[in-house]
Amino acid sequence: MKMIDGIKKMSTAQKVLLLIALIIAILVLWRVGKAVFQKSGGGGPRQPSVAVEIQPVETGLIRDVGQFSGTLIPKSQFVVAPKVSGKLKKLYVNIGDRVTKGQVVAQLDDEEYQQQVAQAEADLRVARANFEEARSALELARKDLERAETLHQKGILSDSQFDTTKAQFQAQEARFKVAEAQVANREAALETAKVRLSYTRIVATWESGGNVRYVGERFVDEGALLSVNTPIISIVEIQPITAVIYATDKDYFRIQVGQPVIVASSVFPEKKFHGRVVRVAPLLKETSRQARVEIDIDNEEGMLKPGMFVNVEIEFGRRENARIIPFSSLVYRGNRQGVFLADLENRKAIFQPVKVGIIEGEKAEVIEPADMSGYVVTLGQHLLQDGMNIILPESGKKPESTQKAGRPSGSK
Numbered sequence: 001m002k003m004i005d006g007i008k009k010m011s012t013a014q015k016v017l018l019l020i021a022l023i024i025a026i027l028v029l030w031r032v033g034k035a036v037f038q039k040s041g042g043g044g045p046r047q048p049s050v051a052v053e054i055q056p057v058e059t060g061l062i063r064d065v066g067q068f069s070g071t072l073i074p075k076s077q078f079v080v081a082p083k084v085s086g087k088l089k090k091l092y093v094n095i096g097d098r099v100t101k102g103q104v105v106a107q108l109d110d111e112e113y114q115q116q117v118a119q120a121e122a123d124l125r126v127a128r129a130n131f132e133e134a135r136s137a138l139e140l141a142r143k144d145l146e147r148a149e150t151l152h153q154k155g156i157l158s159d160s161q162f163d164t165t166k167a168q169f170q171a172q173e174a175r176f177k178v179a180e181a182q183v184a185n186r187e188a189a190l191e192t193a194k195v196r197l198s199y200t201r202i203v204a205t206w207e208s209g210g211n212v213r214y215v216g217e218r219f220v221d222e223g224a225l226l227s228v229n230t231p232i233i234s235i236v237e238i239q240p241i242t243a244v245i246y247a248t249d250k251d252y253f254r255i256q257v258g259q260p261v262i263v264a265s266s267v268f269p270e271k272k273f274h275g276r277v278v279r280v281a282p283l284l285k286e287t288s289r290q291a292r293v294e295i296d297i298d299n300e301e302g303m304l305k306p307g308m309f310v311n312v313e314i315e316f317g318r319r320e321n322a323r324i325i326p327f328s329s330l331v332y333r334g335n336r337q338g339v340f341l342a343d344l345e346n347r348k349a350i351f352q353p354v355k356v357g358i359i360e361g362e363k364a365e366v367i368e369p370a371d372m373s374g375y376v377v378t379l380g381q382h383l384l385q386d387g388m389n390i391i392l393p394e395s396g397k398k399p400e401s402t403q404k405a406g407r408p409s410g411s412k
Helices: 002-009 012-039 111-154 159-198
Strands: 049-051 053-056 058-073 076-080 086-091 098-100 103-108 201-204 212-218 233-237 241-248 260-265 268-280 290-297 309-326 331-333 336-343 348-353 355-360 363-368 375-379 389-391
Touching (some): 058 290, 058 355, 098 103, 111 159, 260 290, 309 355, 309 375, 348 389
Parallel strands (some): 049 389
Antiparallel strands (some): 053 375, 058 241, 058 309, 076 233, 086 103, 103 201, 212 233, 241 290, 260 268, 260 309, 268 290, 309 363, 331 336, 336 348, 336 375
């Protein structure tokens, strides 16, 4: 109020001078403020800055790898069972034991079968004795026939007598053939008895594959009464071992027999196993739209076991000198996929549309533009728009050897 009263008491000249002084002060303050604002870089609203992290565009190897999961199964597996019935007298192997081709793995009680062999041998001796008797009788009958024929030609022996002698010879010849057949029958019976006796020694044998396999399961114990085809043990082949995977139609036509494969198991995280595709099913199942693929894996050390879960990598292709960026740097702006390149000189982010090729884990191949270089934003890019200011962390300062990074040559 005192200031207003003082102004009212001023003369007109004083009031004019005061007004001029206020106008000059306002002009000076406006000029100073304008200069400060321009120096700070703003001719309009100040653009916000986004803190980001960056990584360089690299050149190197990238692979097109298919990732699958599957289960291990034996290369082959079969059950050992007896061909004859009997009591299991001895079991020579147990679960996990090593078995070679032709090895005796079990023995049945064979007393009954030995008795059958002895009986067959006795029957054969009787049949051979009968055969010798029939052969001697046949020789005598032949001589009688020869004499009768001579006498008949001389007219000493009548026709009826000659016919009787001839009939006797033919009857004896028939008895000889019967005795001969009985010998053959008894010999066959003896061989059958011997074969049945040999079946009491149960042997593990197979036609193809390696000479060494392992006992997978045991189904009975010693002393058990077994009938024909009762399972005793199972035999499995685990070198090589087979992995079974299922491929969808996207990967099915890229899998070929003979392709190399890398297999890993969570049980042995530091160990990689090598194999190859050996069989590809000719059809996809209607229920799952997947096809069965079998892979043989080298298992010389026997570390892999049937039933284990494995992860499988099949390489479909590779590029030696590809432009590689982190997969996390890819973003969409509108309907365009691209990355934000970091202009390290002006601290700005520049959106660059890209065409992506192979993706391997956290790496992505850039096909277009082929000459892209510099640094891409890998963290904070979801907040960026083309041309926005960026803030780099202290560790992200421009390297001394790095030139200004912006749009690659030829891009718009």
